[in-house]
Amino acid sequence: MKKARIAVLVSGGGTNLQALIDAEKAGKLPHGVLALVVSNRADAYALVRANNAGIESAVLTRKDCGGQAGFEERLAALLEEKQIDLIILAGFMSILGADFTGRFAGRIINIHPSLIPSFCGKGFYGLKVHEAALNYGVKVTGATVHYVNEIPDGGQIILQKPVMIRPGDTPELLQRRVMEQAEWKLLPRAAELVCRKILKEKEG
Ligand code: GRF
Numbered sequence: 001m002k003k004a005r006i007a008v009l010v011s012g013g014g015t016n017l018q019a020l021i022d023a024e025k026a027g028k029l030p031h032g033v034l035a036l037v038v039s040n041r042a043d044a045y046a047l048v049r050a051n052n053a054g055i056e057s058a059v060l061t062r063k064d065c066g067g068q069a070g071f072e073e074r075l076a077a078l079l080e081e082k083q084i085d086l087i088i089l090a091g092f093m094s095i096l097g098a099d100f101t102g103r104f105a106g107r108i109i110n111i112h113p114s115l116i117p118s119f120c121g122k123g124f125y126g127l128k129v130h131e132a133a134l135n136y137g138v139k140v141t142g143a144t145v146h147y148v149n150e151i152p153d154g155g156q157i158i159l160q161k162p163v164m165i166r167p168g169d170t171p172e173l174l175q176r177r178v179m180e181q182a183e184w185k186l187l188p189r190a191a192e193l194v195c196r197k198i199l200k201e202k203e204g
Contacts, residue, residue, distance in 0.1 A: 014046025023188030032195035098150035120153035143182035145190035
């Protein structure tokens with residue numbers, strides 16, 4: 001069976017990457033193959049996960065590339081060289097510019113740890129998202145997988161999953177629950193959906 005080639009872009013611990021690796025191993029990603037992991041940080045633990053799973057990886061930093069434009073140019077060249085069909089941002093802590101997102105339109109997805117359009121956009125990353133949800137006092141939060149366009153967290157929504165907030169929640173507790181109950185389930189499902197769609201489009 002033909003498979004869409006996936007690159008996962010990471011910056012940190014890579015638990016969402018791990019969820020994708022586990023899903024592929026369990027046969028839950030039949031239309032995709034994890035072909036490449038790219039980190040913009042040399043010390044990201046996600047690189048160890050890629051290595052353990054036997055997935056090719058690369059480190060590309062803005063600094064080494066002489067700034068954002070150079071970084072995006074090198075990244076695009078690498079993705080094209082490896083014939084990547086789908087780019088998954090999984091804890092990738094850098095905003096990609098309009099040139100890049102336009103070049104790969106419909107081919108980039110991101111996981112965000114809230115129910116978009118709440119607690120998203122510029123400045124809402126990591127624990128800040130969960131802090132904002134708790135400060136607002138919402139009773140339900142969750143995670144969203146969406147296409148990536150030039151607006152941070154602004155592309156079309158693919159899948160969402162709600163998570164209940166509990167009395168006594170801290171940002172750390174909530175972050176963990178959103179990952180366990182939503183992110184790690186949602187991302188592999190969305191990846192499979194989009195891989196299937198991309199393959200269909202390729203077949204014409
Ligand atoms: C996740 O909460 C993800 O939604 C957000 O950054 C975090 C990354 O965690 N974009 P990990 O690196 O996948 O463990």
